[in-house]
Amino acid sequence: MSESPVRYVRVKTEGVPFAPAVRAYGNVGIIGIANPPTTNPPLDFLAPNVPTLFTDVNEARRIAAGPLGEAIATALIQEPGPSEVWGVRMAQANTYDDALAKMGTVNVQLVLFAGTALSLTTPTGGQPTPTPAIAKLAEHVVAPVADGMERIGVAMLAKGAADPAVLVGSLVTERMVYVAHKSDDDVAAAVAGTIAGYEPHVSLLLKRVKVKSDPFSAAELIKLNGSESADTGGPQGKGVNWLVDPPLIPGSGVHLGEGYTGSAGSPGTKKYIDMVRTVDDITFRLKARLIGTIGNLRISRSGLRGLVAEMEAVLEPLRRAEVIEEYEIVVPILALLDKPQRTPLEDRLVQDAQTDRAAEAMVRVDYAGAIHRINITLKFD
Secondary structure (H helix, E strand, C coil), X not given: CCCCCCCCCCXXXXXXXXXXXXXXXXXXXXEECCCCCCCCCCCCCCCEXXXXXXXXXXXXXXXXXXXXXXXXXXXXXXXXXXXXXXXXECCCCCXXXXXXXXXXXXXXXXXXXXXXXXXEECCCCCCCEECHHHHXXXXXXXXXXCCCCCCEEEEEECCCCCCHHHCCHHHCCCCEEEEECCCCCCHHHHHHHHHHCCCCCCCCXXXXXXXXXXXXXXXXXXXXXXXXXXXXXXXXXXXXXXXECCCCCCCCCCEECCCECCCCCCCCCCCEHXXXXXXXXXXXXXXXXXXXXXXXXXXXXXHHHHHHHHHHHHHHHXXXXXXXXXXXXXXXXXXXXXXXXXXXXXXHHHHHHHHHCCCCCEEEEECCCCCCCCCCCCCCC
């Protein structure tokens, strides 16, 4: 059969790879002191305030020798571990602002100060003052940032400290993670590496941390966590996690005893680390998806339905993967446009939206976190 000379519709198929925007969740940024050797220092020893990517433990200890290199190495050896570890060497011991400003330019999700423990000093007649570096870190992670640059700070308490009262003022925030320990290792770096190794919605409870740490006593754990009922109720929490080696887990190893944020004891805030990370992740995905609609979709029925479809394209895969339980998208102007008859007030609201070129949308997400406590009644008859 000869080919028809007339084709009314022509479709030329070409491969167009599509990759949805995904925010990295496993990048760690570490700030600290590095001390070049007095004899034969490496020519490429880390310069101050220059963010540098590390992927090798030996390289970290070679060009960032000191607390910074050890912290980077500790973060890198976690399993699963971080995707990337960035290091920033402080020019001097107290130049926190300069180092944090440089770290603010790097796409990391977890930030910490190497070899720095949180403690309080209370001068006579004065107010309790936390370790300056940790106070600066808490200010850094809650400060406004560019889209997609949201981050969480990680800090350890002093070795053996078991008093959550160390969290005062601005330190009480859902964007900080605090860990109590009885270890000589840089626990903050280890925990940051552990957090970075898991996807955002994974609870950090009982996740392995590759450090050595002696156990806390029962009285110390009650002080750290608060007393929990034997029969009912969930985790209490005072904003400080701890390290533990549970006998019920085969073998030996140190694990995170809880997955609290620094605001675990404050009502109305996100209590668990995975909640903060998941919200950050969903926020990034929505922003990255919708940036392409800006300047294209119109404030019309078809345009706003297209907006809803774009958001569904982000949220539906998360629902199917059971990251979220359900979601709801509401665009008020779309509801008004769909009405057969509008009131004068509704007409004005539509006109204002079209004049201002701004459409409000609301997204409700139901996030079902992992089980943290199980109460079993075992009856023998």
